[in-house]
Amino acid sequence: MKISISALSVAYGLSPEALRYYEEKGLLTPERAGSSGFRQFSLNDVQRLGFIKSYQRQGFSLDEIKHIITCCPQDELIAMMDAKRDELREQLILNRAIYDRTTAGTDLLRDSERLLLHPRLCQGCAAYLVQYSSVSELFSSVSDSPVLKELIDALPLTSYCTVLPLKRLEGESVLLPVGVCAPVEYSAAIHADFSAMRMSAGPRSVRCLFELFGHELRSVAQVLELCLDFMREQGLRPVCDGYTRQYAWFSDEKKHRRHFAEMVIPVAN
Numbered sequence: 001m002k003i004s005i006s007a008l009s010v011a012y013g014l015s016p017e018a019l020r021y022y023e024e025k026g027l028l029t030p031e032r033a034g035s036s037g038f039r040q041f042s043l044n045d046v047q048r049l050g051f052i053k054s055y056q057r058q059g060f061s062l063d064e065i066k067h068i069i070t071c072c073p074q075d076e077l078i079a080m081m082d083a084k085r086d087e088l089r090e091q092l093i094l095n096r097a098i099y100d101r102t103t104a105g106t107d108l109l110r111d112s113e114r115l116l117l118h119p120r121l122c123q124g125c126a127a128y129l130v131q132y133s134s135v136s137e138l139f140s141s142v143s144d145s146p147v148l149k150e151l152i153d154a155l156p157l158t159s160y161c162t163v164l165p166l167k168r169l170e171g172e173s174v175l176l177p178v179g180v181c182a183p184v185e186y187s188a189a190i191h192a193d194f195s196a197m198r199m200s201a202g203p204r205s206v207r208c209l210f211e212l213f214g215h216e217l218r219s220v221a222q223v224l225e226l227c228l229d230f231m232r233e234q235g236l237r238p239v240c241d242g243y244t245r246q247y248a249w250f251s252d253e254k255k256h257r258r259h260f261a262e263m264v265i266p267v268a269n
Helices: 005-012 016-024 043-057 062-070 074-110 135-140 146-153 184-189 216-234
Strands: 031-033 038-041 120-123 126-132 159-164 178-183 198-201 204-211 242-251 257-268
Touching (some): 005 043, 016 038, 016 043, 043 062, 062 074, 074 184, 074 257, 126 159, 126 184, 135 178, 178 184, 178 242, 204 216, 216 257
Antiparallel strands (some): 031 038, 120 204, 126 198, 159 178, 159 242, 204 257, 242 257
């Protein structure tokens, strides 16, 4: 049985150029039909191509696949597949965290008309925080801080934030620093040394969805006062630093910039 390169490319969704490249790599060994030189693939090539596609989907490179199908002891293949399985497990954890993060963001945006600038009392939550006095200080610290680099690499599971110091929540006039927050629910997918960060957590939290306009710190300060008024009305007190979480930044059909974030303040009675 002989199969043409065009038939094989259609079956596997590969271009003829890709099949020729596989041949150059020594992964396929088609015959040439007479003087025309047309490639004709055998059943062995078809089966081999199926394994190539399967191994690629498991994360193996073409060089690794060539080693596997040409000269690879069984014990070595098991070790290679165990390593790929570990990588896939890590990817599953990351994908699940990103899925949950996207779900939370879309739920807030769908309900934004009701939630916008309306503080609400929610179940407790926790996040790891790193803090800097300014945006410029934050970015100038990246080269000397592996933790900060890991947190920035982990976007969108982390986000830049405004930190709400406990002193400010208790009424003192202090500046609002900036930083990066990493919600605890995503920490399994973030490879960072969280022992070098401080945690913000409480039995319950006051949250408020808001949009940033113009000078961001001024907008955050306004939302903070709204949340503090709500806390006083509900007889709630802050238990540690609060923070903001970023959810979406886009331009709408009127070319208006939209920047949605949520303020989170851990509280108790």
